[in-house]
Structure formats: C-alpha cells, structure tokens
Amino acid sequence: MTRLSVEMLAADAPEPITSAGHAQLGIAVLAGIAVIVLLITKFKLHAFLSLTIGSLALGAIAGAPLDKVLLSFSAGLGSTVAGVGVLIALGAILGKMLADSGGADQIVDTILAKAGGRSMPWAMVLIASVIGLPLFFEVGIVLLIPVVLMVAKRGNYSLMRIGIPALAGLSVMHGLVPPHPGPLVAIDAVGADLGVTLALGVLVAIPTVIIAGPVFSKYAARWVDVPAPEKMVPQRASEELDKRPGFGATLFTVLLPVILMLAKALVDIVVDDPENPVQRVFDVIGAPMIALLASVLVGIFTLLRPAGFSKERISPLVEKSLMPIAGILLIVGAGGGFKQTLIDTGVGQMVLDISEDWAIPALLLAWLIAVVIRLATGSATVATVSAAGLVAPLAADMSTTHAALLVLAIGAGSLFFSHVNDAGFWMVKEYFGLSVGQNIKTWSVMETIISVVAGGLVLLLSLVI
Template structure:
C-alpha cells in the first residue's frame, strides 16, 4: 500500500530525490529570508511554501490552493485559541491577578525555597500567557525579589524564565503546542496531561537546580528598581501601567494594585479553569461511556475553543469586576490584547500553509516510509528536525510548525498517546539553545544587563537544558505509555 502511494506521488510530483530537494531548498529559503534578510517569518513561510511546490512539480493553481487551505484551516482552528488566550492573559495582567499570584507565593517563601517559588510563579504565569508578555510582566518582580532577598539576579531569574519557557514549548494553550496538536491531529487533553508531566520535572532541573551553578558562573546583583519612568526599551524598564479603571500608576508589579485586585484563590481558580475543563474532557473520553450526560457535557465545555471562551467570560467577572474595573476598562483591556498577537497568528497560519504544501507534495509519505524502515525513533527524529530549524531561524514557533508539517504523515502509525508525545518532542526541540538570532535572547540580555557571553552561559544553557531534559522524559514516557 505504501509503495503504491509513493508510486502515485512520484508520478504526480516527481521522484523521491526531487521531493527531498524541494523540501531542503524550501526550508533553506525560509531560513535565509528570516536570518539574512530579516524578512518577517510570515512572508518567509509563504515564499518557502511556493518554492517547495514549484520544485516538487505541483501546478501553480494547486500550490496556491494548498497554501490557502492550510492557512485558513490553521487560522480557524488555532487562531481563535491564540486570540482568546491573549485576551485572558491581558485581563489577568491588567486586573492585578498576576500580581496577586506572585505576591502570595513569594510572600510565603523563605530564602532557601525562593528559587523554587520563582519557578512556580513563572510556570503559573506562563500557563495562559505568551513568553514575551510573561517576561515583561515578571521582570520587575524578579528585580524586586532579588533585591529584597539579597540573592543573585540569576539565581532568582533563571527559575522564573525556566517556568515561562517550559510552558511555552510543552503545554497548550501556547501557539507552538496548539499548532503541533492541530497539524498532527493529537488529542489535546492527553497532550496537556503528558505535557504537564514532562514540564514539572523539566522546570525543576532547568530552573532552580541549574540556577545554583549558573549563579556561580554569572553573579549579577539586581539593578535599581524601576520607579516613575516611562522608558520603552528593556534597558529603560517600563513601569507605568493602567489601573483598573484606566488610570496610570507607577511602581513595580508587586507594588501596584494592592488595594483593589482579585484574591489569590479566585485568581488561581480562574487561571486553572480552562486546564481543568480540558483535562476533564480527556478523562471522560477514557472512563465514561458514550451518550452519558457527563461525557456529552464535558466533551462540549472541554473543547479548547469553548474552554478558553468560558475562561475569558468568567475572567471578566472574577478578575475584571473583581478588581473594580468598569465595563469600559474591561473592553479596552480585551481590545488591547489582540494587536500584539497579530504577528504570531499570521506566522502560525502561514506555517499551516507550509505544512499543507508539504503534505500535498507527498514528501511526508516518503519520510514516513524511510523512518519505518530505518528503525530510528520517530520521537528522536522529531526533536532533531525541530532543533535544526530552531538553530537556523531562532523561532520556536517556526521550528514547531515546520517540523509538524514534515512529520504529519507519520501519525497514521501512532496511537493517541504517542502522537501527543510526538507533539512534546517537537516542542522540546523548538526551544533548544536560544542564541543571537532569537528575540528572546536579546530581551533577556538587556533586561538582566548581561554580556553576550553571560547570556549564553545562563539563558542559552537553560533553554538547552529544557530541551534535552524534555526529550529524555518524552523518550522515557514513550516506553511506558
């Protein structure tokens, strides 16, 4: 059967060698455009898709149709989730709910347990937020905690960044995992459960444990707190923030909204609500009989779109109204959440178009046949492909969407659990060794006041630890599930 499929593919789009060459040249075009000519990844992925289709022999009309089909499908399925997640995260920040979580957890920690608490804060804040947003939100907190505790900025900051980054690469509803789940048709509930199982020990190892050694290599004291400034760059440390009713205020994240903000219990319950709904759907799909009211109900509310929609609606009341925000302030917060993620949405959707182009050229069938006959672990192969694209482009999202498109045809041979592990292997590879072509590298460097070498010794090695530990845990899970 596979031989017949490959024969048909060769007859319509060229030989196996031609297909591989098309993919390699297409990926090279994307890499060069993004890294050398600083072209936006959306344009790079679009042009790369057309190059792949042209070299593979797809007719021009079919090439455009494939890209548009993949773009629209991904934008419709993943784009709505990204938008809802951004709204939720913005409301969490503007209401002071994020500050309340940080204040409560840090306030109950000793100096010895502080790095572990910071890892927990990073993971919890990172669950509903994009990495860059979480980083900007947490930096004043990291500075304040480091100054109050007398600990090195690296010893306090690295655990928080590890929590943020691990959530970004391994746990939905972040864009990368969502794209991989959509491309590989993985079960979101299973992926979420396994992602948390992988992320928790990964954060512990790459965060507090690694920070002990990184703080010896790079000992940086916390800078003066940012107070009363309006700088726009990382080095300026912006601190002015709209209050619950739209007014501006100054101070650090821990010093804002101490009078009117939602309680810790309400904030935590709101943050975990979509996760609980999605995990509930996964559990009833396994243990409950079809046709029961419980299963039908959780199958509906646990669908990612509905779960996040419910979370946003609930957050309007528990976070927005709970912080004293009026209707106008809440509407402004939700509106302001969308422009910053427009670029991410376009990149993700273009990645879906690139994925569909690879599928329609039958390249994936060729790779699937080679993997099945080679004995190479599919999980290891997925990680390596994501690592190579990550190193070349500097983008975790581009690495995820490209690797997912290449490996999509392999899932027909996998059960749901291993398909979810394939998503996690790609996610782990997508955060490998952040360096000078990654915007996150420069954000961390400037915020922490590090040299390039110091950033490599701390941030880059931390990212590598997350990637490698994540892969090891995924491979171990693959032996038992």
Template sequence: MALLDITLLAATDTAPTPAGGQLVTAALIGIAVIIVLITWVKLHPFLSLTIGALLTGAIAGLGIADSVTSYTTGFGSTMGGVGILVALGAIYGKLLADSGGADQIVDTLVARASARSLPWMMGLIGAIIGLPMFFEVGLVLLVPVIILVARRSGVSLMKIAIPTLAGLSAMHGLVPPHPGPLAAIAALDANLGLTLGFGVIVAIPAIIVAGPLFARYAARWVDVPVPHLFEVDPTEHTRRRPSFGATLTSILLPVLLMLIKAVADIAAPGSDALWKTTLDFLGTPVIALLLAVLVGFFLLGRGAGFDRDRINEIVGASLGPIAGILLIVGAGGGFKQVLVDTGIGAVIADLVAGSSISVLILAWLVAVVIRIATGSATVATITAAGILQPLTETLDQPMIALLVLAIGSGSVFLSHVNDAGFWLIKEYFGLNIPQTLKSWTVLECLISVVGLVGVLLISLFV
C-alpha cells in the same frame, strides 16, 4: 503543536510523489530562504514565511496554484485554532494584568519563593497546567504570569520562562490525554494506564533538565529584557484588586474543565450520553478559554471595580498588540502545511524505517526526522506509530507503552522555523531567531533526548 496539527492531517492523503531527494532539497531551500530573509534582508517574518512556503511548494513539485492553496489552508487552520486561543489569551492576560489579579498571583509567588527556588516553582506550575491542557492554551494563560514574575522578582526572564515552557512541553509530548500520545496509544493498541504512568516518570527528569537546570545556561546565552507586554500605568492602576482566591479560580477554570473532559474521555470513550457530550463541549480548548474570559469579567473586572466601559476598553486594547503575532503564527502554519502536503514526512520515515537498530531508538528517530521535516508533533507521532505498528506483534504491553513514549519524545525534537510554536515563543518574549534557537529549540531537544534516555532506562527493568 498538537491543537493545530490535528487539523492538518487530512491533507496528506493527496500528497504528490516526486523523488525523495527533490522533496528534501525543497524543504532545505525553503528553510534557508526564510532564515536569510529574516536575519539578513531584515524582511518581516510574515512575508519571509510566505515567500519560503510558496518557493518550497514550487520546488517540491506541488505547482504554484496548489502551493498557494496549501499555504492558505494551513494559514486558515492555524488561525482557526491557535489564532483564536492567542486572541482569547490576550484578552484574558490584559484583564489579569489591569485588574491587579496577576499582581496578586505574582506577589504570592515572589513572597513565598527565593530567587533560587522560583525556576523550580515555575516548572511545577507549567507541568500542572500542562497536564490536561494543550500547549498553546497553557502558554497564553501563563505568559502574563511569566512576564510579571520576571519583572517583579528581578530574576532573568529566561530563568522564569524556560522552566515553565519545559513543564508545558514535556506534558504535551509525553503524557496522555494530549492528542499525540492518545493517537499513538490507539494506533499501537497500548495500555492507557501503563503509558500514562510511564509518561509521568519520564516527564519529571525531562522537565528538571530542560527547565531549571538548562535555564541557568539559557539566561547567559539569551540575556534579554522583560517584554513590555501587560505593563500597567501606575497612575491608572486601581487600588482595589480581586482576591487571590478569585484570581486563582479564574486561572484554574479552563484547566479543570479540560481535565474533567480528559478523565471523562478515559472513563467513557465513545459515549454519547448527555453528561459526556456536555463535558466534551465545555472542555474544548476554545470553549474553556472563552469561559475563562467571561468569568474573568466578573471575578477580575468586577473584583477590581471596573465598569462595563472599562472592561470593553481592556478587550479592545488587548487585541492590537498581537496582530503581528497572529500573522506570523498563521504564516508558520501555512509553511508547515506546504511541507506536509509535499509528502516529505513519508519519504524520510521510509528511509529511517529501513534500519535494524533498537525498536525504541528507531521509533524515536522516525518521529524526529518527521518532526524536523514537517514541524508537526502530531503528524510525527501518528506517522511514526503507523510505520511501527507491525512491530508491536512481538512486544508485550510494557514495551508497547515505552514505544509510544519513544515516539512522543522524538516528536518534540528541534522546533524551528516550520513550527508555529517557534514563532509564538519568539514573539511573546521579544526574541530574535538565534535567541529562540538557543533557548526554545535547545529546550525541546533536551526534553526529547532526556525522554528517550528515560524510556531506555525503564526498558531495562520491564
């Protein structure tokens, strides 16, 4: 997940250098222990992830003290990034639901779309929201809409959630201005406009295949009820609702702020002008979502006739249900940091880089193995770009742009228990580990593979 991945890169400079086989064995044992503790022993995921992380660090040669330090560093970085966003998103989601604003959006969507077209509409919404936004921000904004659309329409939760997540994830991995693609563009000296154009072309079929088309199968494999999140007691629901326009404005505010920041970064990179500094501040994910919450107090809360006490009650009630989610996601970030600090990503990347296959397939493979090993899309992207940078001397700009996209496609492959995003999806939608693997993990693999196929097809014509 890009937002927290960036904060984890600095620690890789001091990684130990035990044998590669030892690192791979440590990672495999750690992952196996986590899965067994959760699924067989029925231990809480927070404790299971903590135990698995510390065991992995010890086997990999970090030592107990350094393993604990690595774990707590990753936990803190995750809570400082994703944790804040989840908390703000929970407040906003509760306000959106209790005010009736979510009902306005959902009623409009359900009224204007058939059960067959709803998954396609949700995929489009996910892609639009995901274009300028970090995955985590888009997720916490759209979770209440996903849940209420599924509840109100009677359509399977997976048929609504999967297309939306596909739109968010494909944009996150393939299209600048997300941190991963931007970092690869900088490392490989790729053309930003060309990469952006190719990225959108590659992302569209990836969203279609991993979204509405895959959702038909995911709904059969993962037949789960709609979670009880964002439910409103009908006897307490106010008859007054905020308008559709006010609700839409509050939802789109952080999207617009981050989009404007992204455009400014492209138009004036490195500028320290006051207008650019201001846009950078307002477009920071935490600030953008905080402003959405504050504006929501007026547009949604006041629009529904809530007084100050009622709004404070909503804020307090929104935080309790997500305490478990925050601990699990933080522990996932801690496990990821332990893996990053062992240096396993560099070991696996060096092994794959010794191959003589197509440069685009090689780029995808390098990113894939680092992603699987560390759970970090951004670490995978930046590491793969660094390894492959010498190859760009013999490539023209279109091929370099495709190289960036091949790396981006590989960086989202096989999200599993070492990815904080895996736990976000699992907890938000009330899934168990096998269900999360059969839905979210398969979705990520489809985006990755379809993205690679799109890159290879474009390479035939450039």
C-alpha cells in the same frame, strides 16, 4: 513503523500534486527551509512573509504547478487559523485580563510572602509556571522581570539564582503545555488529543522545569555571578489600581481551562462511550474553545470587576489584547500553509519512507527536525509548525498517547539552544544586563537543558505507555 503500515498509509494518502521522486523532494525541502532561514536571518523579513515565500519555493522546486501550490498553501493556512486562531485570541484576552487587573501581581505577591531563603528559586518556578499558562512568553517576561529584579535586590540573591527558575517556568509552559500557540498548532497538525497532550505535557514539564530551573540555577549563579542591574524597575500594573482580585479567585480563573480540559480527557478514558450523556457534556465543556471562553467570562467577574473595571473598560481591554497577536496568527497560519504544501507535494510520504528505511524512532526524528529548524531560524514557533508539517503523517499509525508524545517531542526540540537569531535571547540579555557570552552560559544553556530533558522524558514515556 512496519513496512505494512507504511504501505497502508500510502494507500490512504491523497494523490501528490507533483510526481517528483525522493531526491527532488529532498532538495525541494532543503531549499524551501533554506529560503525561510535566509529571509528571516539575513534579510530580516517577517516570518509570515518568509514562510509564504518558502512554501512557493518548495512547491516550484518540487515541480508542482504553482496554482496547486497556492491552493495547498491557502487551504493549510485557513484550516490552521480555523483550528487554533480562536484559541490564541481567547488566551491573549485572558492574559491581558490577568495582567491589567493586577491578578498576576496578586499571585506573585502571595507566593513570595510565603517563601524565603532557599525556597525562593522554587517559588519563582511556581509563579512563572502559573502565570505562564495563559500568557505568551514575551508577555510573561515583561510581567515577571520587575518581580525578579525586586526579589534579587531585596533578598541579596544572585540574579541568576532567581531569574533562571522564572525563565525556565515560562519557557517550559511555552513549549510543552497548551493552550500556547506552538503546542496548539502541533496538536492540530498531527491530529493529537488536546486533553491527553495537556496531561502528558504537565507530566513532562514538572521534572523538566525542576532540573532546568532551581537545580541549574545553582550552577548558572556560579558561572555568571551578577547582581540585579541598577536601573529603573518597570511599574507593575497593580500600582495604578486601588484594589485587585483575590489570590484564590485569580488562581481558579487561570487554572479553569486546564481543569476543564483535563476533566474531559479523564471522562473520555473512564466512560469511553461517545453516546453517554455525561461524556457528551464533558466533551463540550472540555473543548478548548469552550474551556478558554469560560475562563474569559469568569475572569470578568473574578478579575476585572474586583479591580474596579467598569463595563465600558472591558471592550477596550479586549481590543488591546488582540492587536499584538495579529503577527502570531499570521505566522501560525503561514506555518499551516507550509505544512500543507509539504504534505500535498508528497514530502510527508517521503518522511514516512525515510523513517522506515533508517529505522529512526518517530519521536526522535520529530525532535531532531525541530532542533535543526530552531537553530536555523531562532523561532520556536516556526520550528514547531514546520516540524509538525514534516512529521504529521507519522501520527496516522500512532495511538492517542503516542500522537500526544509526538507533539511534545516537537515542542521540546523547538526550545533547543536559543542564540543570537532568537528575539527571546536579546530580551533576556537586555533585561538582565548581561553580555552575549554570559547570556549564552545561562539562558542558552537553560533552553538546551529543557529541550534535552523534555525530549528524553518523552522517549522514556513512549516505552512505558
């Protein structure tokens, strides 16, 4: 970024709510993040409360009037929830429909029936990537664990040879591919185009998941050669159903939002005329809310009805799908509030100045910031929303593709080295019956590979597009 572009951005930026210099702002940022980390890790406070208190601490130490800090935080929370809240809700509904109808099991069983031997790790990556598109990471793990254990036992595979590819597929989707909450929040924060981010995210995700999944699983299986634990396999949803939806219909329903959003991005590039009727139609049907809403409505007929769900059962299913995401929405919203507080206190401009003085590529800076927050808090979502707030001003001078790559750099950094302060670390350890050391050698290393490979690919893409 040139000195001229930095000065232009400074001229366009709103007046900060504090007159603090760079040194004081730097201390305020470090203190605000330290408060968040301390509250999450030491005092086990919920991330929503931690982000709220951290935002107030940031503003106070930066010398901003607390009434203006409250206004900044509230505005950021409101705009973030308005931007991505409905999308997260629709994604949760689609995921619940996929799980409860047996559609997820149908995809799994169909792909497994076609795979065997050496192709099984690749089949697990494919299953996890498809299932992981509309599902939150934790839900995806719960859905896939029975499959991983079953395949490992029946095929006499090392648990790592089957489990690592499945976990890699879920994790890559979670960090890099919308409509997951993390990428959506980053897209909203930096003003990136969702369709372009989705297309580039898939482009980065494919080689990343291959390296971190089937390739790394060979080494993970040697380092930690354990069988599937002898414990009761959780019951699958379809075992309670008389019938379940077809494979083709289920796959179409899952991929429909992706198809519509990518179609919009393609038409925008090819037509490139906002007044063109065709582009206007695709701008509507490819909008994230419409694409996900269409998938949910289609799912009623392709997933729920074939599984025997009556009209009376649909409303309770939707209600149950929305309850677990309350915490996620609050964390995402508070992250948006923290982001706005960072911007309004002038931290965004400070980051612009530092990136110019240090000559650090914006994408690398975004990745490093997300890595540090991920290591400190253990939460990929907190790392994403916080890093997005810090580097959002950098996107103002970027092309559409580079703004999308900024989002992916943040997402890649947010996955770096999951360890003992990450809930996902303990989920994997307990489900697979691993020791802490074994989990670090496999799961933690896999997450680091995803982060480094994806970050490297993002930097490489930035040089060629």
